[in-house]
Amino acid sequence: MLSNHWxxxxxxxxxxxxxNGKNAGKTTFMNLALSYIRKEVTPTFLSVGIDGEIRDLIDGRSKPQISTFPHDIVVTSLAMIKKSDGQFKLLKAFPFYTTLGQIVIAQNLRSGKIELVGPENNNQLTCIINYLRNELNCKTIVIDGAANRKTPLSSFKNAGFFYVISINKRTLAKALETCKLLALSSSLKSNSNYDTIARTYQLKGALTSSKITEIPEDIACLEVDNFTSIFLNYKQIIQLQKQVIIRVQTIYNLNGFVVILKEIESTEFIERYNQEHINAELIINPYAC
Known part of the structure; x- marks a missing residue:
């Protein structure tokens, strides 16, 4: 059972x-998560970009492949379905074409490895997710997101996310800053959950340091689309919160940080993590479990 498990x-x-970058461990974590999910329900999974290839297309390093089993529902290109050593039944073909072929939905009939090819923009991703949920009644959908990009989250309201981050001695300070920033920005509340605050200013587009000076001085609340629209560092958000209440139109739940430690003991990292008062679940080296 999964009741006491992340x-x-x-x-x-x-x-x-x-x-937090290419080869951070997202695909390995997806494979692990899918292995647990299959114990309870049939998973549906897809990618933003390309995942599951044997070698990284940029640096040539070997990469973990995506495993698929009977009943799994996958989104990829028709070319990758034909290339796979598994067997699939096509469920839907979209009028979306990438350099690696037409995007399709397929159900696995025989286990095998699959390379995931995702849609090229957020509008296509929204269309695919809506079809999976509304037409195929897929309830548990896992999406391997693009490296260093949070904007695909906006393709589906109220989605959750895990953030996989690889950390070594050299990157420890920057990684903790990233965790602090994500935990803070993703915890911002929505006006829809509260009485609307008088003198609320709705900011269109991204909240950047240059736009702070454009915010009217007489407002009580600043509302942005969602936390992915915020392009400020941790200190800038804290400083802005001293002036106005920051709210979001759409909430995306941070389910936890998946931390892959290299050259650092877990006890040392947990101590540093707690010192920063980061309010988010911490999953350390889950592949060793």
């Missing part, structure tokens, strides 16, 4: 797996 958060939700 993976229960995937069940009956649309969940993105994001990361």
């Amino acid at each position: 993976s229960y958060q995937f069940l009956n939700h649309t969940t993105f797996i994001l990361g």
